[in-house]
Amino acid sequence: MTFRRFLSSYVPPKVRAIVFEKYGKPTDVLRAHTHELPLLTPTTLHIRFLASPINPADINQIEGVYPARPTFTKELGILSDGEHKELAVGGNEGLAEVIAVGNQIKDLNIGDWVVIGRSGFGTWRTHAAATPNDVIHINKEGIGLIQAATLTVNPCTAYRMLKDFVSLNEGDFVIQCGANSGVGQSVIQIAKAWNINTINIVRNRPDVEDLKARLKSLGATHIITDEELRSHKTKDLIKEWTGGNNIKLGLNCVGGEVAQEMSKYLGNSGHHVTYGAMSRKPFSIPASLLIFKDIKFSGYWMSRWYKTHSKEERGEMLSEIIRLVKQGKLGNVAYEEVLWGSQNENDESLKNKFLSALDKASAGFHEKKQILKMQS
Amino acid sequence: MTFRRFLSSYVPPKVRAIVFEKYGKPTDVLRAHTHELPLLTPTTLHIRFLASPINPADINQIEGVYPARPTFTKELGILSDGEHKELAVGGNEGLAEVIAVGNQIKDLNIGDWVVIGRSGFGTWRTHAAATPNDVIHINKEGIGLIQAATLTVNPCTAYRMLKDFVSLNEGDFVIQCGANSGVGQSVIQIAKAWNINTINIVRNRPDVEDLKARLKSLGATHIITDEELRSHKTKDLIKEWTGGNNIKLGLNCVGGEVAQEMSKYLGNSGHHVTYGAMSRKPFSIPASLLIFKDIKFSGYWMSRWYKTHSKEERGEMLSEIIRLVKQGKLGNVAYEEVLWGSQNENDESLKNKFLSALDKASAGFHEKKQILKMQS
Numbered sequence: 233m234t235f236r237r238f239l240s241s242y243v244p245p246k247v248r249a250i251v252f253e254k255y256g257k258p259t260d261v262l263r264a265h266t267h268e269l270p271l272l273t274p275t276t277l278h279i280r281f282l283a284s285p286i287n288p289a290d291i292n293q294i295e296g297v298y299p300a301r302p303t304f305t306k307e308l309g310i311l312s313d314g315e316h317k318e319l320a321v322g323g324n325e326g327l328a329e330v331i332a333v334g335n336q337i338k339d340l341n342i343g344d345w346v347v348i349g350r351s352g353f354g355t356w357r358t359h360a361a362a363t364p365n366d367v368i369h370i371n372k373e374g375i376g377l378i379q380a381a382t383l384t385v386n387p388c389t390a391y392r393m394l395k396d397f398v399s400l401n402e403g404d405f406v407i408q409c410g411a412n413s414g415v416g417q418s419v420i421q422i423a424k425a426w427n428i429n430t431i432n433i434v435r436n437r438p439d440v441e442d443l444k445a446r447l448k449s450l451g452a453t454h455i456i457t458d459e460e461l462r463s464h465k466t467k468d469l470i471k472e473w474t475g476g477n478n479i480k481l482g483l484n485c486v487g488g489e490v491a492q493e494m495s496k497y498l499g500n501s502g503h504h505v506t507y508g509a510m511s512r513k514p515f516s517i518p519a520s521l522l523i524f525k526d527i528k529f530s531g532y533w534m535s536r537w538y539k540t541h542s543k544e545e546r547g548e549m550l551s552e553i554i555r556l557v558k559q560g561k562l563g564n565v566a567y568e569e570v571l572w573g574s575q576n577e578n579d580e581s582l583k584n585k586f587l588s589a590l591d592k593a594s595a596g597f598h599e600k601k602q603i604l605k606m607q608s
Numbered sequence: 609m610t611f612r613r614f615l616s617s618y619v620p621p622k623v624r625a626i627v628f629e630k631y632g633k634p635t636d637v638l639r640a641h642t643h644e645l646p647l648l649t650p651t652t653l654h655i656r657f658l659a660s661p662i663n664p665a666d667i668n669q670i671e672g673v674y675p676a677r678p679t680f681t682k683e684l685g686i687l688s689d690g691e692h693k694e695l696a697v698g699g700n701e702g703l704a705e706v707i708a709v710g711n712q713i714k715d716l717n718i719g720d721w722v723v724i725g726r727s728g729f730g731t732w733r734t735h736a737a738a739t740p741n742d743v744i745h746i747n748k749e750g751i752g753l754i755q756a757a758t759l760t761v762n763p764c765t766a767y768r769m770l771k772d773f774v775s776l777n778e779g780d781f782v783i784q785c786g787a788n789s790g791v792g793q794s795v796i797q798i799a800k801a802w803n804i805n806t807i808n809i810v811r812n813r814p815d816v817e818d819l820k821a822r823l824k825s826l827g828a829t830h831i832i833t834d835e836e837l838r839s840h841k842t843k844d845l846i847k848e849w850t851g852g853n854n855i856k857l858g859l860n861c862v863g864g865e866v867a868q869e870m871s872k873y874l875g876n877s878g879h880h881v882t883y884g885a886m887s888r889k890p891f892s893i894p895a896s897l898l899i900f901k902d903i904k905f906s907g908y909w910m911s912r913w914y915k916t917h918s919k920e921e922r923g924e925m926l927s928e929i930i931r932l933v934k935q936g937k938l939g940n941v942a943y944e945e946v947l948w949g950s951q952n953e954n955d956e957s958l959k960n961k962f963l964s965a966l967d968k969a970s971a972g973f974h975e976k977k978q979i980l981k982m983q984s
Contacts, residue, residue: 299900487895509895516892519863519885522907524675529905531898 242332244269244278245608248573249357250586251308251319255296258590262294262322264583267309270361274336277362279346281573283381284326284355286593286602293352294322300351300535307361312579321354323604324535327381328360328367337364345372347384349546351535356586358573358608368546374558378567378603387553387562389507389534390418394428397503397530398480402427405474407497408483409433409458409490410510412443414565414601417450419483422553424451425561431473431497433461433490450563458490470497478502488513501526507533567601568592574607618708620645620654621984624949625733626962627684627695631672634966638670638698640959643685646737650712653738655722659757660702660731661943662969662978669728670698676727676911683737688955697730699980700911703757704736704743713740721748723760725922727911732962734949734984744922750934754943754979763929763938765883765910766794770804773879773906774856778803781850783873784859785809785834785866786886788819790941790977793826795859798929800827801937807849807873809837809866826939834866846873854878864889877902883909943977944968950983 247269252261272278292298302320310316330344340346346367348355353366370380393415394400406423410416411432423430432447434440436457444455454473460466470479478499484491485508492515495504504527521527538546556562570589572582586604593602623645628637648654668674678696686692706720716722722743724731729742746756769791770776782799786792787808799806808823810816812833820831830849836842846855854875860867861884868891871880880903897903914922932938946965948958962980969978 299896506893506895506898508899514892514894516890517882517905518890519882519907520675522882522905523884523909524907526907526909526912529893529898531895531900531902533899533902536902 245359247357247359250322253317253319258294264579269359270307272332272334274334276334277330278332279328279362280331280359281326281328281606282377284323284604285382287385290323302352321357323355324351325385326355345370350538358606368550370550379557379564386414387418389415390422391553393483393505393532397505400428405429405479406481407431407479409494410485413485417565420450420452421562425556429453461493487511487515491515498527504529506531565601567603569603569605571607572604621735623733623735626698629693629695634670640955645735646683648708648710650710652710653706654708655704655738656707656735657702657704657982658753660699660980661758663761666699678728697733699731700727701761702731721746726914734982744926746926755940762790763794765791766798767929769859769881769908773881776804781805781855782857783807783855785870786861789861793941796826796828797938801932805829837869863887863891867891874903880905882907941977943979945979945981947983948980
C-alpha cells in the first residue's frame with residue numbers, strides 16, 4: 233500500500249495563500265503569503281485546492297461580524313516582514329485533490345476529490361494540511377470541477393431546508409423570497425427534481441420578464457414580484473395556484489417587509505425559515521400567525537449543520553446532491569473563473585488579482601460568482 | 609346497572625343560559641334564555657354546571673374576532689320573543705356534574721365531575737346535553753370546586769408550554785413576560801414544583817414591590833420589570849442569575865418591545881413561545897437570532913391542543929395537574945364568585961347579573977377572575 237500513501241518523489245509544494253492576522257476591511261487586512269506546508273503526520277492529509285469560490289459570508293468573516301470564526305494559527309510560517317503571528321486563511325468553500333495521506337488514514341487516497349466540510353478552514357490557498365474530519369470525499373466521476381467546488385454552501389443549504397423543517401410530498405407547495413439568489417436557484421431546481429411546486433418572489437426590476445423566464449427554465453412553478461405580492465389580488469391568485477392547498481414552507485433570505493408578507497401565505501402549521509437578511513431589516517410577526525395559525529419561525533445556518541452532523545451524514549447529503557447534478561437536474565449558478573495561485577507569481581501580484589475578484593464579488597453577488605481556479 | 613344510569617325520578621331541569629344569535633358587542637348581543645334540555649339519548653349525558661369562569665377569549669369569541677367559533681344550534685329551543693333561531697351559549701371553561709348518562713356510555717357515572725374539554729361548547733349555562741368527548745372526567749377527591757373549574761385554560765396552557773417545546777431538566781431556566789397573568793402564575797408554580805428556575809418580567813407599577821413579593825411567594829426565582837430589562841446592566845445580572853447557563857424557553861403573552869427584548873436573553877437553540885398579545889403589538893425578529901443563535905419562534909393555543917389530542921392524553925394532563933393541586937403546589941388565582949342561574953330568577957335579572965360580572969371581568973382580568981357559581 234505504501235506506494236499510494238507516500239510517493240517517494242513527493243516534495244511538499246509551496247503554499248500560496250490569502251491570509252489575515254486581524255479582522256477588518258478586507259482590502260486593509262488581507263495579504264498574500266507564501267509558506268511551507270506543515271509536515272505530513274500519520275493522521276493528516278495534504279490537499280491541493282482546485283477551485284475556491286468567494287461567498288458573501290467569507291467577507292463578513294474577515295470583517296469580524298460573522299459568528300463562525302476562522303482558524304488563527306502559527307503553523308502558517310513567518311510573514312515576509314519577519315513576524316511570526318497567528319494567521320487565518322480566508323474562504324470557507326472549496327474543492328481539493330488529495331496529494332498525500334498519512335499512513336493511519338484508511339478511507340482516503342491520493343487523487344481523491346474532497347470538499348471542505350466545516351466553516352473556518354480557509355480555502356483561499358493552493359495547498360493545505362487537513363484532517364479527515366475537515367473534508368468530505370466526493371466521487372469525481374461525471375461532475376465538473378466548478379460544480380464540485382460550489383456544492384457545500386448553496387445547494388446544501390437549499391437541500392437541507394427542503395428536508396429538515398416540514399415533511400414535503402410530491403405536489404406540495406413552497407414559497408420563497410430572494411428566489412434569484414444562489415440558494416434560491418438551488419431550491420427551485422431541487423424542488424423541481426422532487427416534484428415540489430415553488431412560488432418564487434423576486435424584486436421587481438426593468439428586466440423582470442427575462443428573470444422570470446430564466447427561473448422558469450430552471451423549474452420555477454410560479455414567479456411573482458414583491459410589488460405584485462403586496463397587491464390585494466394576490467391572495468386569490470395564490471389560492472388559484474395552490475388549488476387551496478396549504479403552503480407548507482417559506483424560505484427567506486431577504487427579511488423586512490417581504491419576509492413578513494410571505495408569512496401570511498403559509499398554511500396552518502407552516503414553517504417560515506430565515507437563512508439570510510439581504511435587506512438588512514428585521515421582520516415583524518403578528519401574534520395571531522403564531523397562536524392561531526401555528527406558523528413556526530426558525531433560522532437555518534449551514535455551518536451549524538456541518539458542525540453538528542457526522543461524516544456519514546455529510547457524505548450522504550453530498551452524494552444525493554451530486555446524483556442530482558449528474559442527472560442534469562441541478563446546474564451551476566453564473567460564475568467567473570479567476571486563474572490564481574501560480575507558483576511563479578509574486579505575492580503582490582497574487583494579492584492584487586485576488587482583491588480585484590473580491591471587488592467584483594462584493595459589487596454584485598447575484599450576477600456572477602467569483603471562483604478562484606488554482607494554477608498551482 | 610340501570611339505577612345509576614337513569615334514576616326513575618329523573619326530571620330534566622330547565623336550563624338557564626347566556627346565549628347569542630350573532631357576533632357583536634357582548635352587551636348588545638347577549639341575552640339570558642331559559643329552555644328545556646334535549647332528551648337524553650343512549651350516547652349522550654346530561655350535566656349540571658357547578659362553576660364557569662369568564663375568560664378574556666370568551667369575550668373575543670362573542671365579538672366574532674376569535675378563531676374558535678362557538679356552536680350555533682337550533683336545539684336550544686325558542687326565544688321568549690317566539691323566534692326559533694340558531695343560538696350559541698357563551699363561555700368555554702367550566703366544571704359540571706354528571707346528572708344523567710345514556711345507557712351506551714360505560715365510563716361515566718351520575719355524580720362524576722367533568723370539565724369541558726373543547727372550545728366553543730358553551731359553559732355559561734346551568735345544564736347541558738353533552739357527548740363523552742366534550743368532557744374530561746376528573747377525580748373530585750381533594751380538589752375544590754373553583755379550582756377544578758379553572759384548570760383547563762390557564763394551568764393547562766402553562767403545563768403544556770413547559771412540556772412541549774424544549775426538554776427542561778431540573779435547574780434549567782425559563783423566562784416569561786406578563787408573569788403576573790393567570791397563565792404566568794401557573795408557569796411559576798408548575799416550574800417551581802419541577803425545580804425549574806423562572807425569570808419573570810412584569811410591567812413596572814407603583815406597587816411593584818408587593819407584586820414581586822407575591823410572585824416570589826408563588827415560587828418565582830427572579831423577577832424583573834420591563835424597564836429594568838431594557839437597562840444595559842441586565843445582561844450581566846441575568847448571566848449572574850443563570851450562572852452563564854442558557855435560558856431554554858421564553859413565554860410571551862405581551863408582544864411588542866418586551867417580547868422582542870426577551871428573545872435576546874434566550875440561549876442558543878432556545879424556543880420563544882407566544883400565547884397572547886396583551887399589548888396588541890407585533891414584535892420584530894432580527895435575522896441573526898434566527899440564523900446564528902437558532903432561536904425558534906412558535907405560538908401556543910390551548911384550543912388547538914384539545915382538538916388534536918385524545919381523551920386519554922387530555923385525561924393524563926388533567927391528572928398530573930390535579931396531583932399538583934392536591935400537593936398544594938398549584939393554587940388559585942384571585943377570583944370572585946358570582947352566584948348565578950337560580951331557577952327562581954327571571955331572565956332579565958339573570959342577564960343583568962351576568963353583564964355586571966362581565967363588566968368587572970373586562971375591566972381588569974388580572975385583578976379577580978369572575979366565576980359564575982351555579983345556583984341551580
